[in-house]
Amino acid sequence: MQAIKQLYRIGYGPSSSHTIAPYRIGKAYKANNPICDSYKIELGGSLALTAKGHGTIDIIKEALECDRISFSFDTECVENNMFIQGFYENEKRPLWHGKSLGGGAVSIEEYDIGDDKEVYDENNFEEIKKYLKENDTDLLSYVYSHEPDLRDHLSKCLETMFEAVDRGLKAEGLLNEPLKYYRIAQKLYKKAKERNDYLVAYSYAACEENAAGGMMCTAPTLGACGILTSLMYYLRFNEAYEIEELCDLLSIAGIFGNCIKRNASIAGSTGGCQAEVGTACAMASAALAYSEGGDLRTIEYAAEMGIEHFLGLTCDPVLGFVIIPCIERNAISILRSYDCAYLAKSFHNIKENTISFDSVVHAMNYTGNKLAIELKETSLGGLSLEYKK
Ligand code: SF4
Numbered sequence: 397m398q399a400i401k402q403l404y405r406i407g408y409g410p411s412s413s414h415t416i417a418p419y420r421i422g423k424a425y426k427a428n429n430p431i432c433d434s435y436k437i438e439l440g441g442s443l444a445l446t447a448k449g450h451g452t453i454d455i456i457k458e459a460l461e462c463d464r465i466s467f468s469f470d471t472e473c474v475e476n477n478m479f480i481q482g483f484y485e486n487e488k489r490p491l492w493h494g495k496s497l498g499g500g501a502v503s504i505e506e507y508d509i510g511d512d513k514e515v516y517d518e519n520n521f522e523e524i525k526k527y528l529k530e531n532d533t534d535l536l537s538y539v540y541s542h543e544p545d546l547r548d549h550l551s552k553c554l555e556t557m558f559e560a561v562d563r564g565l566k567a568e569g570l571l572n573e574p575l576k577y578y579r580i581a582q583k584l585y586k587k588a589k590e591r592n593d594y595l596v597a598y599s600y601a602a603c604e605e606n607a608a609g610g611m612m613c614t615a616p617t618l619g620a621c622g623i624l625t626s627l628m629y630y631l632r633f634n635e636a637y638e639i640e641e642l643c644d645l646l647s648i649a650g651i652f653g654n655c656i657k658r659n660a661s662i663a664g665s666t667g668g669c670q671a672e673v674g675t676a677c678a679m680a681s682a683a684l685a686y687s688e689g690g691d692l693r694t695i696e697y698a699a700e701m702g703i704e705h706f707l708g709l710t711c712d713p714v715l716g717f718v719i720i721p722c723i724e725r726n727a728i729s730i731l732r733s734y735d736c737a738y739l740a741k742s743f744h745n746i747k748e749n750t751i752s753f754d755s756v757v758h759a760m761n762y763t764g765n766k767l768a769i770e771l772k773e774t775s776l777g778g779l780s781l782e783y784k785k
Pocket of ligand 1: 620664773
């Protein structure tokens, strides 16, 4: 599997696959072809269908530092392609074929951006458990021995998360004109009295900032960034957790996110929202089970439940904005993570889990493949058809 670090990327909202990924492709192209005065860009698949609502056009202009870009859109294509060609005084520069793979990861045929580097030999949670047993070690030692600099990276991610929530709690007013969406995080925070109130306020603060195109941290995507971000903020500022402890929780969460990324998908355009919000819920559930002292079996059970009850969840953002249903859904998911951790702990020594984490990921992959394309971040079906202006 690839580095856990890749699940936590810092970049502009509102969508890791539609802003961070095109930004990275654009920046890589510019670094390799610095002398260009105009560009032609073709976007495919979900990138084409939701480019406007997801801020793709603006972020590409920013990455290339250029306004002279002619865009075309291949809405029939099923891949999230980004073809890019630069020009200088009408002379062609190389044509690159990039792809957005989810969570801000990209591939570029003509250039090695390094996202496909394998760090772990294990491919699923069963193999990880076997490794732990054979090497008489634990989950955190396993992760940090493979990624010794992970804590440093996660500390920076935590800073980004905290700043995003702080900004979101301060901001007020209209966030999105077409949807007539007004920010509510501050109002939620002002009346917060107990844990769930705070979690919801922090989740809204993060997601509203994300929708506004703020600097965010994927966890494992930007669409689902409110779940782990609100958990981290809550544990730090309401429960006084140390930064190191939070890094450990993100590492534990990352193990499960990584297994899903390898064996199913973390991209809404590939697997529907189960792949984004479902994955984040599993990650947060595992982190919470760990923080409450759960053993390996309890942690796995919590993560499994986090996915199981989101199976089949569609991605049908209204008008292509990462707002409805995304923001509310993040808040629901962080609350559910606490339920999963609680249930997994309650079941301890009472019942075994019938479905393993790997099995639910297998089912998630199957379900994602069966979902209609209209329900995979294209805004062509589901809720997106119900909205009346
Ligand atoms: S519905 Fe879910 S997967 Fe789709 S954009 Fe919103 S958060 Fe992402």
